[in-house]
Amino acid sequence: MTAIALGVPRRLVEFTIDGQEARVPEGSTILDACRAAGKDVPTLCQGDTLTPKNACRVCVVEVEGSRTLVPACSRRAEPGMEVRTDTERARHSRKIVLELLASSVDLSTTPMVAGWIKEYDAKPDRFGPAAARLNEEPKIDNDLYVRDYDKCILCYKCVDACGDQWQNTFAISVSGRGFDARIAVEHDAPLTDSACVYCGNCIEVCPTGALSFKSEYDRRVAGNWDESVQTQTTTVCAYCGVGCNLTLHVQDNEIVKVTSPHDNPVTHGNLCIKGRFGYQHVQNRG
Amino acid sequence: MDLHFGDSKPTDDERAAVDALFGPPQSSWEGADRSDADLRWARGGREARDRRDLLLPGLHAINDRIGWISEGALDYLCRRLTVPPAEAYGVATFYAMFSVEPRPATVLHVCTDLACAAAGASGLCAGIESRLGVGSGVSVERSPCLGLCERAPAALAVKAGNPVRTAVSAPASVEAAVLAASAPDSAPEERPAAGAVPQAGDPSLILLNRVGVVDPSSLDDYRAHGGYTALRRAFALGPSGIIREVTDSGLLGRGGAAFPTGRKWQATASQPDHPHYLVCNADESEPGTFKDRVLMEGDPYALVEAMTVAAYAVGAHKGYLYLRGEYPRALHRMQYAVDCARARGLLGDDILGQGYAFDIEIRRGAGAYICGEETALFNSIEGYRGEPRSKPPFPVEKGLFGKPTVENNVETLVNVLPILTMGAPAYAAIGTPRSTGPKLFCVSGTVEHPGVYELPFGATLGELLALAGVRENLRAVLLGGAAGGFVRPDDLDVPLTFEGTREAGTTLGSGVVMAFDDTVPMPRLLLRIAEFFRDESCGQCVPCRVGTVRQEEALHRIVERTGADAADDIALLREVGRAMRDASICGLGQTAWNAVESAIDRLGAYE
Ligand code: SF4
Ligand code: SF4
Ligand code: SF4
Ligand code: FES
Ligand code: FES
Secondary structure, rough: OOOOOOOOOEEEEEEEEEEEEEEEEEEEHHHHHHHHHHOOOOOOOOOOOOOOOOOOOOOOOEEEEOOOOOOOOOOOOOOOOOEEOOOHHHHHHHHHHHHHHHHHOOOOOOHHHHHHHHHHHOOOOHHOOOOOOOOOOEEOOOEEEEEEEEEEEOHHHHHHOOOOOOOOOOEEEEEOOOHOOOEHHHHHHHHHOOOOOOOOHHHHHHOOOOOEEHHHHHHHHHOOOOHOOEEEEEEEOOOOOOEEEEEEEEOOOOEEEEOOOOOOOOOOOOHHHHHHHHHHHHHOOO | OOOOOOOOOOOHHHHHHHHHOOOOOHHHHHHHOOHHHHHHHOOOOHHHHOOHHHHHHHHHHHHHOOOOOOOOHHHHHHHHHHHHHHHHHHHHOOOOOOOOOOOEEEEEEEEHHHHHOOOOOHHHHHHHHHOOOOOOOOOEEEOOOOOOOOOOOOEEEOOOOOEEEEEEOOOOOHHHHEEEEHHHOOOOOOOOOOHHHHOOOOOOEEEEEEOOOHHHHHHHHHHHOOOOOHHHHHHHHHHHHHHHHHHHHHOOOOOOOEEEHHHHHHHHOOOOOOOOEEEEEEOOOOOOOOHEEEHHHOOHHHHHHHHHHHHHHEEEEEEEEOOOOOOOHHHHHHHHHHHHHHHOOOOEEOOOHHOEEEEEHHHEEOOHHHHHHHHHHHHHOOOOOOOOOOOOOOOOOOHHHHHHHOOOEEEHHHOOOOOOOOHHHHHHOOOOOEEEEEEEEEEEEEEEEEEEEEEEEOEEEEHHHHHHOOOEEEEEEEHHHHHHEEEHHHHHHOOOOOOHHHHHHOOOOOEEEEEOOOOOOOOHHHHHHHHHHHHOOOOOOHHHHHHHHHHHHHHHHOOOOOOHHHHHHHHHHHHHHHHHHHEEEOOHHOOOOOOHHHHHHOOOOOO
16 A cells, blocks of 8 residues: 555654654554555555454564554554564564464465565474364365365455455354354355355455465366466456456466456455356357 | 345244344344235344344343254344344354254353362363263353352353253262252252352451342342442532542552553543443453452342442443353342342433433353453444454443443442442552552462452452461462462462562452462463463464464473473473463453463472
8 A cells, every 4th residue: 555645635643663754644554654664564464455353463563662562554653653663572473473373274375474484484393293283174165266274364354355344245254263263154054055146355355375266276286376377467347337357367378267456446356256257258269 | 235044944942032032023024924015125124233232142042042053043033133144153153152053951061170170170070971971961061260269169050941040059069060950940059149258247348348248139228238328429429520539549440450440431431422331341251250240149239339320420321231151140130130220210211310311231241251351342242253352442432332431340340339438538548559449359279268358458468368268288379360370389478469469570460369289280270271261262363363272282292291301392382472472462362371471480380
């Protein structure tokens, strides 16, 4: 996000980040300010179009006078705040969070995380071979998308996207609690028995690949998913008059998935089942 | 909203349980049979959705009548309230007292927490389980602290039906617990609340002075013993006058955080946004704590009066009493007291003819320690999962239903009565300059007379333990409950004040004092604490959700090890504990490691 106000002028908040003066429009988060200042703060559960649940705690920073560390992604900047982003204390917590996550779920398809694990010298293996893991089989119960909760970090983004922040379908929610908490539809039923309308908006926001297109999942299983050779083309959906933007991901001359740009002021990345999944006719080559 | 309901239907019983709460459904939109009129317009919708906060009472209604919550029952409840079934399922599976799997109508909760463990809970469990095998119609569940620690070991039987029946067995033997489960109606009567107050009847008591003296069901008896003089004084002082008195009294919140009550009230009272709410936190779930239960069971009208005073001071017309689900007797007594007070004009539209309107609604928790965290409690009342919210914004600004809310626990509120009757200066003269007034302590474990004790702040740990009859071979004392810390037998001169315990590197917390002699195996106890936090973590944030699991694993590994063999795992515990304290969202994760750390550092638990 840009830290330059584009709408109605807002007051500027002055504070310091790592000793440097920072000025951001009122309402900006510490993370907005850090990014505007070119500081690198890792994030996992934060998303550009959703209210962060601040659940992963990998973005924590030190704020002078605060007893605990604070999540940069959701704490608003306040005048006079003294923020420190890279102290030993903040780094320690980030490292432990990365270790805890990597020891309990499969982060192999989570972008950036491998780099952070290296940067923070995280050693997920030190909890021993018996460390509890999710160890769940992927749920493949429909032809459109796969739920592989073994990769889920419980960021709540899919729940928010399916619920009141985007889709208003409320097909999924968090069930259980503690380490046993899982994303589930009611009674843990298959997706096909739920309220899901297959808009795929939850896949759009999932930061870990726990939710993925069946097409992507199948290719990964077959070993021929290769992002480096894919092209992305943004176009307009032809199904109805709304004019949603579609980004077609193409590999080997085949559409392998469809996303939508989040900075589109009309859709913010939302699509319906047709725009998201209805592309097969394009590649029916008879 | 795009609701989808499966085709599972409620049974007649399930439907009746829900309808008993909401009345019969008015249209097919909320679950009745389809009529011609239903095809022409939609009803339910917003109106029903605005009652989302009745989700938890609805789940209780089903669970109470049937013993568990089936798909059909959940769907029907969701229809009645326009709640998406996935969300309701998320709420139902959050609470330990609900089950979404079929189970027998009777559940026997057997406490395996600290005081009960020290009193032989594991043997008791084994005995009960061998007597009540499969097919007995009783499901035996190991439970965290039931708040009956002064009578450890304890068991609570809940038999679903209309009405639901409960029976407490404490101290429990195998026979007594089995009897309570198989025939709750004919189980022997529970000991009166005053039995938990060894000082009962002592005229110098301030907070406990009516416990065991008045008849807890009689409003007249309460008034004959000084009841409702504080409310009269409150009306004479006016809201700002009350807040001034409470501020001058120096009253600090008794729930563990020790925040100045007057400041909290002032901040809420001055919020321009309305309505304001009052919430009394009676979700006393800290292992080792039972004082709020004793107050509610022994002197229920005092809490009704205190809530009325607090509401008047902060400008609230509605108060919620959030009472933990494991306290059936306190629930009955409080419900009866609230109903009587309402019938006599002490709650309702025009209290004491002063033109002030206030009423209390009781909400029952369903087995989740985290719901004692103030913002988690709001979510729970509102019908959401009891997950803490991140702060800021603080409750005084945006609390229950997003409105300015003051939340105090039972003990804090009950202190307001003597402040008003004796006046702030006299109250502030009790205790020490920084910890004023009387304080309740829950003493349990290996002592002769476990129970709730009232002492002025400043008495020492040794004095308190002497009153309770400490036994020889004291090995350790846990202060402040599972979220608190251990001290050693040579720490007995620690003054029991907020500042004194802080200086001694420990905490007063909620007033738990649990003594353990050298027969209690320390590593097992620490493991139980870790297990408790792993079970009770809401699961929202990573440091706590995974950290509590990793800590429990490390403690398992070192249960039989000491010295150099344990060093690696202790280092791991420390590193994880530090991140949990620094990076968790709420107090549960932030304090989960305190007690174990103190046992390692102060008691040398693994040396
Ligand atoms: S596909 Fe759409 S409707 Fe289905 S769970 Fe995901 S966000 Fe909800
Ligand atoms: S499935 Fe993905 S979006 Fe949903 S909680 Fe898990 S990681 Fe987050
Ligand atoms: S610290 Fe634990 S209980 Fe608190 S929000 Fe995080 S996971 Fe939930
Ligand atoms: S990115 Fe801030 S808590 Fe997850
Ligand atoms: S009732 Fe068992 S420990 Fe409190």
